Amino acid sequence: MRFGVLGPLAVWDGEGREVRVPEAKVRALLADLLADDGGPVSADRLIHDLWGDAPPGRPTGALQAKVSQLRRAIGRDRVVRQPPGYRLRFDDGGDEVDAVRFRALVTRARPVQDPRARAALLTEALELWRGPAYADFADAPFVRAAAQRLAEQRLSVLEEQAQARLEAGDHALLAGELADLVALHPLRERLVGVRMRALYATGRQSEALASYEDLRARLAEELGIDPSPELAALHGAVLRQEPGLSAEPYGYGYEYEYGYRASTQASTVNTAPTPPATHGVNTAPTPPATHAVNTAPTTTAPPSHSNLPAPLTPLVGRRQALADLSQLLANARLVTLTGPGGVGKTRLAVAAATAERDGEQAGELADGTWLVEFSGIRA
Template sequence: MWDGEGREIRVPEAKVRALLADLLAHDGGPVSADRLIHDLWGDAPPGKPAGALQAKVSQLRRVIGRDRVERRPAGYRLRFDEGGDEVDAVRFRALVTEARPVRDPGARAALLTEALELWRGPAYADFADGPFVRAAAQRLAEQRLSVLEEQAEARLEAGDHALLAGELADLVARHPLRERLRTALMRALYAAGRQSEALTSYEDLRTRLAEELGVDPSPELAALHQALLRQEPGLRTETPPAPTTRASSATTTPTRNQDPAQHQAPARHQTAPAPAPPSTNLPVPLTSLVGRRQALDDLARLLSEARLVTLTGPGGVGKTRLAVAAATADRDGARSGELADGAWFVEFSGLRTGTSADLAQVVAATLGIRDDAPRPLPGTGPATPSLPHRLAAALRDRRTLLVLDNCEHVVDAAAELTELLLRTAPGLRVLATGQEPLGLAGEAVFLVEPLQPADAVRMFMERAAAATPGFPRDPEGPDEPERRAVDEICRRLDGIPLALELAATRVRALGVRELAARLHDRFRVLTFGQRGAPARQQTLRAVIDWSWELLSAPERIVLRRLAAHTDGCDLAAAEAVCAGDGVARDEVLDLGTRLVDRSLVVVADGPTGPRYRLLESVAAYATERLHEMEDLTAVRDRHLLHYRALAEYAEPELRGAGQRPWLARLDAEAGNLRTALDEAVRRAGAGGPGAPGEPGDPGDPGRPGEPVGSGRAEAAQKSGEPGEPGEPGKPGKPEEPDGAEEAEEAVRLATALAWWWLLRGRLTEARRSL
């Protein structure tokens, strides 16, 4: 649910969400109390069912507004505004109704796409199998499928078939017996020059129908099959549409301005065609590129030196935007003949998983390469060439630049295909984007950094001015409090362009000062992106969800536990805090390195070596996951014990000649030391940790370069001090916590920090802590 300003509304409890789903399924009609009680509790109602239902109604009213849930004699009902278009299902039906009479197929497809973009997931996802909403969920799912079929037919009619075949193949795999969907797929495959696959798809359906239902395909589908065999000319769109500016993964289909036959080997009865003019399907940006002048210069140099350049960086940092700008500049500045076959943008985000053959199919469709393209030369590939080998053969003599976008979720397949293409086609260059490198020999990796503070402010101001009439574009335009608020917004959003764009759309409703004040709850505030943007870029949460879903379970554990640190940590602390259930201590370094490669963890120099830090939005997301999925007490135990050990080891060193490196080390850990002390004080006040738990091995940071677990803390552990492990790596039994023991823990840490506070003049912090 979202409110009128696009902020997500979370309904807190399963029974309350079930109540909302039940009322929504009745389209504003009343539902009796008895029916609601049965739907919510089934055959095991609470002792006072009427009172329990009223409590759930009250909870729902507090979330969505008291006047939204009405009590009528016939029961409870949801009240909608006139027309009901605040409900996605109602808006969906209205857009579909508006689209159907439109004669222009492109316009009709655009309206149907807009309707489909309202779907954020399965209808009634949490309760779709519940008997009280099952019929409504199935009805909506069927309506969506029918509209997907209509949209596919409209796109085919408009000549937009390049990526449609790949999209339809996924739908057909999930709904293999839907003939209308199969018809659209067969036509799209044939129009993309993949006749053999279209005929294979028909045979697959015919076999399924015979084996599962004992029937034959419909006469209409059989007639299409015969038309494909005869290669009737009316089945193929000869003139592709002009490039579209609609920026949606569901609708943006790379187009071309030349017939795909121009890329084929000449038939025996033809003369060689004249060279085709340079072609491209690179998207045309709708907004200015801010703060990337140096990056574009660096990329131009890399593209002139390396055949494979990969842009990496965190989600939302602008990898795609920069890649398109670099490819456009490369195409426009190419010497005569250097890019004779143009620059092409290939989008992989529609493939959540895939093999190199799946990716090759997308590339071939984008470039208009047909099934009858040139075969590999003898001895250069398998006896029966696969689609990737046929694609490589078709590109063998071309001079072109491929932009392979969003490789992170198919990185292995993308690497396999890219290596084959580069090895086969000497005139090919590849510019890839992803959250990690492809890992190929000769690859030049370019890290796309967040914007510098001044550039971040300029971009935010430009986007906010575009979305909010009267808002100044000049960074010096606002008054001093607003300038400070803008600076804070840009700093807290880490200079990530997508996050800044999402924030800019909220200025009209909130103003910059209120927006800055609400960023502590950023995932509820930044929930409304530009219409037509891919779903993964519609909200800040969706941006990070996209990266999270690509992680293995151990990688997720380490990312969650890293969020327990404040302002980053060194390797010793990461090993001490992140090791535990699900992750061994000796695995932390490799898993942390994987997170760095995936652009979720930032590495910076520290006094004892590298420090690992999370961007603020990633840290907020990982903290949420930590609270949802971890034993917080165990993680906090390890954090507290590690930093207490560090403070106790450092305390005598600060009194000697070698105090300088230790001061630097404690300065770097100031945030973590404060967090650890706050936790110790909290426990002392609460009489113990939030929940009993076995602390893991906190180790000891020791001296720079020493392994965690050595030194003073190890000796203390072996002495059997309360609450600490008896031996490094072997958890001891913590004694029952009580208020006195927890207070002693807090005093130990404060005492160990006293000399550091004094040397650094942190007297206010010392007084507050003591």
């Protein structure tokens, strides 16, 4: 049986079928027990967590009734009485909590030297997230600390994944994706630092410097402090255009913008925010929804015949463009994306390539699916 807290509370049986846990207070009881990582929780605390300052007339009996309901849902042997209260018991042979698996994958990833392999493990960990931790109990005090702790761990892993992808040479795609994360977390110095390096490596020195200045101004205004010495040193290195900041990409070098093998047949996709050409496809992004976006990546780790990076955020507003690209690729061996810088050509190209790699025609891609990145040229 698997228990999910990285998103709305969920339980699945050994076949992957969702197990229904009825009634709000029974679900709250399960969440409370999971928040303590299977450790015992006192009956008094459980009663307070479930009913607050308005407990029922016979609180102990009411709690026992909820425990019985939970046992019927997930198995009698999984909720055990242990003074001064109750705890969950997990079967070592098959039971799993997604938060525990998340931490285990991160622990496995950290010593891995190959940045692409490290990024793949971190991506696998991040893919376990289905939304904010304990999402359906966001206002419950008894899970607040656990949810905040997990949210901070997830953000740290996103930073580690970005660093691994930077080392692997995913500069162009990474610079664009990190813009969204930095906007959500503008005071995270590590995120800003990775984005500065990615921007510099793609020839966007002025944007890298502007990113630093934005952080410096925010820190001064909101916290009254300066950026860390490490980030200040990075800023100086960008100013001096130190060559070590734009190291060659890890492994094969693959160009992002124009992509794939030349052929006698080609099609063009215009990604600029202008009306489409007669045979082109206008893939300008539509404004995303204003609610929170789940940034958990949705792609799997790249196979041996691909270096496609896993995205940090989902692709928003490009469904029709992807469908048009798929149709073009079915009839043309070369598709060129055109448009001004920053409109999302790279991201769209990677999404289309990933769809081709993982789709029904994947067997026809005998040479694999690759990205090619060009470095910026400086005088």
